[in-house]
Amino acid sequence: MIALQARRARRTEHVALLGLRIAAGFVILAMVALLVYLAFEGTKTFYVDRFPLWSFLFSPEFAPDANHPGAAVFIAGTLAVTVFAIAVGGPFGVAVGIFLAEIAPYRMTQVLKPAIEVMVGIPSVVYGWLGLTLLVPLIRTHTSSPSGFGLAAAGIVLAIMILPTVITLSEDAFRSLPAALKEGSLALGATRWQTITRVLLPSASSGIAVALILGIARAVGETLAIQMVIGNATQFPKGLFAPTAALTTEIVTDMPGATAGSLLEHALFSMAFLLLLIAMLLIVLVRFALRRRA
Amino acid sequence: MATTAAVRTPRSVAATGSVRKRKMADAVATVILWAMASSIIVMLAAFILYLVYLGGSAISPSFILGVPKETTAGGGIGPEIYNSFYILVLTLLFTTPIAVAAGVFLQEYAKPGLFRNVVQFSAESLATVPSVVMGLFGLLVFVYTFHWGYTALGGALTLTVLNLPALLRVTQEALASVPGALREASMALGGTKWQTITRVVLPSAIGRLTTGIVLIAGRIYGETAAIIFTAGLSVTGNHPYDLNPFHTAETLAVHVWYTHAESLVPDVDRIGNGSALVLLAMVLIFNVSARVVGRALTKRFTGRAS
Amino acid sequence: MKRNSARVALLLGLTLAAAEAACSSPPPSENTAGPSARSGTVQVAGSTAMLPLVKEASAAYQAAHADAKISVSGGGSATGIAQVAAKAIDIGDSDITAPNHPELVDHRVAVVGFAVVTSPSAGVKNLTRAQLRDVFAGKVANWKQAGGADQRIVIVNRPRTSGTRAVFQKVVMGGIPLAESGLVEDATGTAVSIVKQTPGAVSYVALSGITGGGLAIVSVDGVAPDETAIATGRYPIWSYEHMFTSGTPRGDAAGFIAFVTKSADLVKKNKFIAISAMKVSETDR
Numbered sequence A: 001m002i003a004l005q006a007r008r009a010r011r012t013e014h015v016a017l018l019g020l021r022i023a024a025g026f027v028i029l030a031m032v033a034l035l036v037y038l039a040f041e042g043t044k045t046f047y048v049d050r051f052p053l054w055s056f057l058f059s060p061e062f063a064p065d066a067n068h069p070g071a072a073v074f075i076a077g078t079l080a081v082t083v084f085a086i087a088v089g090g091p092f093g094v095a096v097g098i099f100l101a102e103i104a105p106y107r108m109t110q111v112l113k114p115a116i117e118v119m120v121g122i123p124s125v126v127y128g129w130l131g132l133t134l135l136v137p138l139i140r141t142h143t144s145s146p147s148g149f150g151l152a153a154a155g156i157v158l159a160i161m162i163l164p165t166v167i168t169l170s171e172d173a174f175r176s177l178p179a180a181l182k183e184g185s186l187a188l189g190a191t192r193w194q195t196i197t198r199v200l201l202p203s204a205s206s207g208i209a210v211a212l213i214l215g216i217a218r219a220v221g222e223t224l225a226i227q228m229v230i231g232n233a234t235q236f237p238k239g240l241f242a243p244t245a246a247l248t249t250e251i252v253t254d255m256p257g258a259t260a261g262s263l264l265e266h267a268l269f270s271m272a273f274l275l276l277l278i279a280m281l282l283i284v285l286v287r288f289a290l291r292r293r294a
Numbered sequence B: 001m002a003t004t005a006a007v008r009t010p011r012s013v014a015a016t017g018s019v020r021k022r023k024m025a026d027a028v029a030t031v032i033l034w035a036m037a038s039s040i041i042v043m044l045a046a047f048i049l050y051l052v053y054l055g056g057s058a059i060s061p062s063f064i065l066g067v068p069k070e071t072t073a074g075g076g077i078g079p080e081i082y083n084s085f086y087i088l089v090l091t092l093l094f095t096t097p098i099a100v101a102a103g104v105f106l107q108e109y110a111k112p113g114l115f116r117n118v119v120q121f122s123a124e125s126l127a128t129v130p131s132v133v134m135g136l137f138g139l140l141v142f143v144y145t146f147h148w149g150y151t152a153l154g155g156a157l158t159l160t161v162l163n164l165p166a167l168l169r170v171t172q173e174a175l176a177s178v179p180g181a182l183r184e185a186s187m188a189l190g191g192t193k194w195q196t197i198t199r200v201v202l203p204s205a206i207g208r209l210t211t212g213i214v215l216i217a218g219r220i221y222g223e224t225a226a227i228i229f230t231a232g233l234s235v236t237g238n239h240p241y242d243l244n245p246f247h248t249a250e251t252l253a254v255h256v257w258y259t260h261a262e263s264l265v266p267d268v269d270r271i272g273n274g275s276a277l278v279l280l281a282m283v284l285i286f287n288v289s290a291r292v293v294g295r296a297l298t299k300r301f302t303g304r305a306s
Numbered sequence C: 001m002k003r004n005s006a007r008v009a010l011l012l013g014l015t016l017a018a019a020e021a022a023c024s025s026p027p028p029s030e031n032t033a034g035p036s037a038r039s040g041t042v043q044v045a046g047s048t049a050m051l052p053l054v055k056e057a058s059a060a061y062q063a064a065h066a067d068a069k070i071s072v073s074g075g076g077s078a079t080g081i082a083q084v085a086a087k088a089i090d091i092g093d094s095d096i097t098a099p100n101h102p103e104l105v106d107h108r109v110a111v112v113g114f115a116v117v118t119s120p121s122a123g124v125k126n127l128t129r130a131q132l133r134d135v136f137a138g139k140v141a142n143w144k145q146a147g148g149a150d151q152r153i154v155i156v157n158r159p160r161t162s163g164t165r166a167v168f169q170k171v172v173m174g175g176i177p178l179a180e181s182g183l184v185e186d187a188t189g190t191a192v193s194i195v196k197q198t199p200g201a202v203s204y205v206a207l208s209g210i211t212g213g214g215l216a217i218v219s220v221d222g223v224a225p226d227e228t229a230i231a232t233g234r235y236p237i238w239s240y241e242h243m244f245t246s247g248t249p250r251g252d253a254a255g256f257i258a259f260v261t262k263s264a265d266l267v268k269k270n271k272f273i274a275i276s277a278m279k280v281s282e283t284d285r
Helices: A001-040 A053-058 A072-103 A105-121 A123-143 A151-175 A179-187 A193-202 A207-223 A247-257 A263-293 B002-015 B019-056 B061-064 B078-109 B114-128 B131-145 B152-176 B180-190 B195-221 B252-261 B268-302 C001-023 C035-039 C051-064 C075-084 C129-135 C163-173 C189-196 C227-231 C250-261 C265-271
Strands: C042-046 C069-075 C091-094 C104-118 C154-157 C201-206 C214-222 C238-246
Touching: A001 A263, A001 B019, A001 B078, A001 B114, A001 B131, A001 B152, A053 A072, A072 A105, A072 A151, A072 A193, A072 A247, A072 B019, A072 C069, A072 C201, A105 A151, A105 B195, A105 B268, A123 A151, A123 B019, A123 B195, A123 B252, A123 B268, A151 A207, A179 A193, A193 B019, A207 A247, A207 A263, A207 B114, A207 B131, A247 B131, A247 C075, A263 B131, A263 C075, B019 B268, B061 B078, B061 C265, B078 B114, B078 B152, B078 B195, B078 B252, B078 B268, B114 B152, B131 B152, B131 B180, B152 B195, B180 B195, B195 B252, B195 B268, B252 B268, B268 C104, C042 C075, C042 C227, C051 C069, C051 C250, C051 C265, C069 C075, C075 C091, C075 C104, C075 C163, C075 C238, C091 C250, C104 C163, C104 C189, C104 C227, C104 C250, C129 C163, C163 C201, C163 C238, C189 C201, C201 C227, C238 C250, C250 C265
Parallel strands: C042 C069, C042 C091, C154 C201
Antiparallel strands: C091 C238, C104 C201, C104 C214, C104 C238
16 A cells, blocks of 8 residues: 555656656746747848848948948947946946945835836836837937937837846845955945945856846837837938937837748848847846856 | 855954944944834825725726726726736646646755756746746747737746746745654655655645745736736727637736726826825735745644744 | 756656647647637737728628627837737728738728927928938028927927838828837827927828827828828828738628728728729829
């Protein structure tokens, strides 16, 4: 009787483990399928349409109708909005992360942390809608920009959107530092601010790097919020208030109308594949930063 | 790294100016950091109040429950709210078992090695994939390869893959928070590993797990870019509340974008403002209920207050 | 270790096989009929200019045929063509023809006029075609240079896949490219709302998409875009509205196309022009 029970338990154990493994395998399968599908569609520009990779990356002329889909404008646009977002949102986010880990009293964290979680949850179209109804008219009336759409509007929206990522991860980076580090510095007579800037900040640098890299990843991939405010003009970002376009916004602007099998469609898939490669590169960077810490 | 910083400290502190100056800098920095942190709360409050101000007047029973109009004023968003929940339920139905099972495997069974590494790396990579790229993947698979057209199911499956890594992480963190002593006690009493997991570990983790799932549900509810290309931009003809997963299903978040981009109704601002407000309200509801439900479940299954 | 990786390989193989089995067994009716027969719904998508007409017609058609299900989306003309060619939908709406898809069946259901619209503050009532070309090629930057107020010109373009853009390019611009410095907005509705909000903005939109006030409609070479001017060929910017099907339509798809073509009152109400009213054809332009 007991032996039978034990055998049954062992069998359950085996079946369960197989099920769990398959579920874990599904994660790999999903990533592999994504990579294979996009690699296949995303390289057609080069091996079906014979458009040189070099020109795709560096030519500013995006004219798929004339067999010349150069994506440099969109790559530059993605770069510009990302740099803008991380330059504004990065330091701000790290500062608030420091505040949460080192300064904020319990009651403040009880308010701030749920607020940040709500910020994560706000859908990107709502950020876009706020940008469209609040930010764009503001820029239009207070700057030389005739339309209000453009790099600045997109960059500001993005800077706000990456804040939760940067704040949460840099707070984690500070909290994971050994307490002795802080206590030692304070015991030696350093003020709290000196302790933060001279001791904690350098020690947490790899964790902060991770926070910033994942903030960059968020910025590079964000689509609809900035598509609603960037202006979607196929031109290099000529200034803070000039309309431009990014890889993601170009995909969402032209993909709905792209004919299956056309060069335009292939080029847009190439852009998506490029975005995927950027995302994977950033993850490798994160792993590298984490290994340095370990 | 840590030690060099600690060793460096006394000299650099000694090298800086007077005590008063240092204290002054400390006070200024503290004030600035307080201001920055408070500005986030102020900004969020401003967003919420602004959306309430914009959309508040649009909210009425006929708006929440009515069907959208295409060319005339007075349309509602009932089917969109319904579709959002429908796709959300479908997505959670697929993604929860897979993510929880994979999480249990990684956290409780897998030994360090190639397989675990590859799963972990795949999950991390999936987590950073831009949602528009995921949308194109869904388009390739469900619309082009399977010839489903734009369907609720295609949208839900795309969202499943998109949210798998986040849910996996939530599971792993929830399991990691269960004290090891609990597992040891169960094993010592003769429980098998699987029994330990299903009867001891998972019940202890259920509170945190549920909190995480509901928070992710909030994100699924608001996702747009991934499903524009898979679930479509309209509700089904004169059967807007549709249970068929093979029909197009425009969600509320997609409706906000579509209203901005393509709608021709004269009261486009009212619809957009109202929809954005409803979306925001849903996110707040998901956030609050995540905490409440999570706490209640933890209490029920473990007798502890979390 | 070796055993472990063998297991991993086996496992992956299993999952892949399972996934493939799940994917490769299509719904039973897949091979026998198009999407309409499978889902019981006639799926229509494409031109946003046609959207109001098609949406309203679909409501009327479904009211008259209780068991008919028609789902209508926008997406743009090229989307409509692309998707009907891929058999993802049943009817593709388009402002333009589909020369790349000779296999599609073209149904002309109406004529649409396009208007050049500006924000009222730009202060222009009439532009010659040469002036229009200069404005949209980015050669002039201020309305002053085109007889209007001293205000910077903000061009609002449509995406390169837009049918409206294609018609405007062909009829007005000829070989001259549209200025890339313009904003690009997804659809008729967005273009209209941005022109309303932005001082100095100018765009080209379907007459059917102009709702409410707050816009100045510009005459072209002295002719305002109204039904008579278009029907007699005096106003040049117009095109046929097409419904494309893959093969001869059947059932509700065929019924719906015929319904739209015959609903002259719906056509007129949505500011389109019935095919029967046209006194010129596209080749006369």
